[in-house]
Amino acid sequence: MKTTLDQIVVEARELFRERGYAGASMQDLAERVGLKKASLYTRFPSKEALVEPVLALTLEETFADLDDDANDWLGSYEAVLKRIAAALTDRARCVGLHLAYGVQADAPDALSAVRKYFAALRDGLAAILKHPLSTKRATTVATDALVRLEGATLWTVIANDPQPMQRALKALIAEARALNASP
Amino acid sequence: MKTTLDQIVVEARELFRERGYAGASMQDLAERVGLKKASLYTRFPSKEALVEPVLALTLEETFADLDDDANDWLGSYEAVLKRIAAALTDRARCVGLHLAYGVQADAPDALSAVRKYFAALRDGLAAILKHPLSTKRATTVATDALVRLEGATLWTVIANDPQPMQRALKALIAEARALNASP
């Protein structure tokens, strides 16, 4: 009857995504994974400790199976952007954004996990953009791309409307293609 | 010793902004306004009922003192965008976004208040953009502008970095100016 850590992390992510950090309860999580609440504490020392693995999993999924082919940076970039956009669209909300807004100073480990997560996302995108751009410019463009996609989740959340996300994605890809022409 | 409704709404907004819907407590709110918790309930029937006036106030501030001058739609548009960006930057978070993510189906009145708030924001921007654009296109452009600014709050929250917001603002204004040249 051993429940895997992954199951717990996946369900915790879903819960954080739906209800945010404050709104998610260990009781709810226990029920989702078919355990009693006390049993969760044999796996994770606290609610706060769930945040890091939740975001690590998400980050891993985002950059899985990406070959850093210098000759096809544009393909890699498009692929990652599409992957991020797809994840944000089909779950409506972004776990990371929900946690970024919801995690407070009284959960310092969670706070630093959130910061590391977004820094890693940005750096992952920037690494691809370093092929046509300077390091500094790559970071800027990556940051702007990321916040643009994240912002579009507002409309998926309140109106269940994926179109702003699609338009943002299209615009970002067009900008990247333009970089290829004039660096 | 009468506390004004406005004081309560302003403090509630601050609390929702900082902690989100689930994370904000009536006890905290009471302390902020210098009342006992029970006294809040003589003014508002529930926590949920705070959401609508909080967003109404924010909306009102956003569009205050704007003359809809057809000859200077660009000036009005820039002014509103700057106002939104400034509010998002100096409070780091956006109340509306925090509530959009945090309000759940079990708070239906709050949910519809959030939806109305963002629809009104979009419509307010779209009304200005109807001068150079078709109704349909104005709505699209307004929506995209809004989500772009909102997305930039991610970086103000996690890194206390206002630059993505400034860049988004600049880009949006540039796009609007381009509209003026080629409609």
Add this chain to the structure above:
DNA sequence: TGAAAATACTACCTACCGGTCGTTATTATG
């Protein structure tokens, strides 16, 4: 000024929160 209405208070309710206790059942390893 006096009474109605609005506001505030103390005290309390039930439900749930994150987390811990001591104990039992399961699993891995020698």
Add this chain to the structure above:
DNA sequence: CATAATAACGACCGGTAGGTAGTATTTTCA
């Protein structure tokens, strides 16, 4: 197969959540 480690459990802790009852105080207005 024994044993140690891991994982699961029921019961419980103090604290706090949203909200209410009943009462006292203040404000409003005729």
